[in-house]
Amino acid sequence: MVSISSLLYPLLLVSLGATSPVHLRDHDTSLGDQLKFTPGGVSILCLLPFVSRALCPRSTSPGTTVSTPIGTAHGTQASKGAFRFAVKYGSAARWQDSQVSNTWQLPNNSTDVTALPLACAQTDLDPSAYSEDCLSMLLYVPQGISSSSKVPTFLWIHGGSFVSGSATDAGLDGSNFAIATNSIVAVVQYRLGALGFNSPDGRTNFAVKDIMTALQFLHTVIPSFGGDATKITIAGQSSGANMVRALLAVPGASWLFQSAVLQSDPMDYGFLSASVQSELQSYFNTQINCAATDNACINALSLDDVLTASDALYDNGVGVDQSATQEEPMRPVHDGNLITSTLDSMTPFPWQSKPILLSTVMNEAGPAIYNEFTDPITASFFDLVVDSAFEQPRAGNLLNSSHYRVPVLADGAADARVQLEAMGTDQVWRCPTWTFARNWAGHGGSAFVGLYTLGETYPDNTGTPFCTQAGSVCHEDDIEIVFGTAANPSPAQSALITEVQARYNAFLHTGNPNPAHSSYATWSAASSSSVPALHLGSSGTATMGACDPTFWGTTNVPYDYQVFGI
Structure with missing residues (x-):
């Protein structure tokens, strides 16, 4: 037989x-x-x-080798439950629009799949750590998904005032978030400083277009990893959230993502106007000592020349025009071409359909105030600071309000930094965010607003005693909560990480941050007149305080974007 x-x-x-x-x-x-x-x-x-x-059983996970339409992706084990893929998503000549990569390439011509990409050019780093050829991203893919899974994608845009930061910043390992939310996490880099916003001939918003290039790249490749190209959520913190807001104001980018998350966006600044950008551009050109049309001079500039001029613009932009601000003199420009709306109270607010999630932390201004004023300040000195920073009549209206009144103590030892920090938090972050939520909800969109009452001290804040003391939640202290990368979380922090990731999981899938069949408090959406900002880290919702629509944002105390007409 x-x-x-x-x-x-x-x-x-x-x-x-x-x-x-x-x-x-x-x-x-x-x-x-x-x-x-x-x-x-x-x-x-x-x-x-x-x-x-x-x-014949087939693997349920793409593993560390994945076939994509533009070539084979090679990655590495990032954690017990996720893989990491470093990739160059685009390329761009200096001061030219970026182009989507049409082949799968490791960043910086590397042959090591475990290597991390070099950051975009910035003077905060050693030159060996950055490159102009920096349009890279890190993809974190949970094990257990297949090409038919169609999971959502979470694209994260780092902060850093548009002059610093990278996809490898502290706390941005996307493995834990990817596993907890069953999503693909993409942490992306984009051109910074003058390289991202200040071509000598006046063209701008290259950094905004870089993120659009990254999104187009994701549309091509994420189906191969098990992602659904119709379920991309863009997210960012600080200037990264500012970038998200810019993309919400670009009609041509709308098809690239379904929803958005904005954490600690300094909305008070607004986008730069075209006229102010022109002033700042003229200043930059004097620093490189090249006329706008002198291509020979421009082409001869070294990277060091450009970075030096970029730093000068960052340091002195507020002196060129006050609306440039000290923190973001290089930022998205309302050029009327790419960015067609101010997305603020200065111009008609466009109709919206996307769900957004907005959050701030309790002490956004903590690092700025307590690093500037390392010793307690008196009530009289507080009056001088407010008068100098806000000028009349805003200063007088602020000082006469009950919201920021410095208490009179028996020994006269009240530290007015408390009120100054609260005022800075309300002015730059919290109150304009609430105004934005009301505008968004009043024009068709759904907006969920949260306030972190618990966080994890971010490395940038460890040198600021105020930020390390119990009860403080400073700017950036939400990052490692969202990503689940806190090194030694307390039980309360662990519980918050679990809750936030469950809420983000629901939001990525449905556009609503209320997980089905959970015991978590209902997170209600804002309306055109009400902002029920959910406490993240404690129970209840935030008190309105100075974010009452009749106070900040009115003729009594306008936001900076209203004062400067941008």
Whole structure:
């Protein structure tokens, strides 16, 4: 009797391309044993075209090698439950629009799949750590998904006042978030400073277009990793959230993402106006000592020349025009071309359909105030600071309000930094965010607003005693809560991480941050007149305080974007 294995054996040799007897193991075994598994753990019989695929189990995870439409992606194990892929998503000549990569390439011409990309050019780093060729991203893919899974994607845009930061910043390992939310996480880099916003001939918003290029790249490749290109949420913190807001104001970018998350966006600044950008551009050109049309001069500029001029613009932009601000003199420009709306109270607010999630932290201004004033300040000095910073009549209206009144103590030792920090938090972050939420909800969109009452001290804040004391939640202290990267979380922090990631999971899938069948408090959406800002880290909702629509943002105390008409 002829065995089935003897019939299959010659067929197997043909299918494997063998021309002489082969041994699948070094030691003598039966053919049945020889046919059991390939090095990848799949039966060799499954290589035969007539063997039913139902009998041959397939891997449920893309693993560290994934075939994409633009080539094979090679990655590495990032954690116990996720893989990491570093990739160059685009390329751009200096002061030119970026182009989407049409082949899968590791960043910076690397051949090491475990290597991290160099940051975009910035003077905060050693030159060996950055490059102009920096349009890279890190993809974090949870194990257990297949190309048919169609999970959502969370694209994260780092902060850093548009002059610093990278995809490898502290706390931005997306593995834990990807696992907890069953999503693909993409942490993306973009051109910074003058390289991102200040071509000598006046063109701008290159950094905004870089993120659009990254999104187009994701549309091409994420289906291969198990992602659904119609379920991309863009998110960012601080200037990264400012970038998200800019993309919300770009009609041509709308198809690239379904929803947005804005954490600690300094909305008080507004976008730069075209006229102010022109002033800042003229100043930059004096720093590089090149006329706008002098291509020979411009082409001869070294990267150091550009970075030096960029730093000068950052340091002195507020002196060129007050609306430039001290923190973001290089930022998205309302050029009327790419960015067609101010998305603030200065111009008609456009109709919206996307769900957004907005959050701030309790002490956004903590680092700025307590690093500037390292010792307690008196009530009289507080009056001088407010008068100088806000000018009349805003200063007088602020000082006469009950919201920021410095208490009179028996020993006269009240530290007015408390009120100054609260005022800065309300002015730059909290109150304009609430105004934005009301505008968004009043024009068709859904907006969920949160306030972090608990956080994890971010590395930038460890040198600021105020930010390390119990009860403080400073700017950036939400990052490691969202990503689940806090090194030694307390039970309360662990519970908050679990809750926030569950809410983000629901938001990524449905546009609503209320997980089904959970015991968490209902997170209600804002309306055109009400902002029920949910406490994240404690129970209840935030008190309105100075964010009452009749106070900040009115003729009594206008936001900066209103004062400067931008």
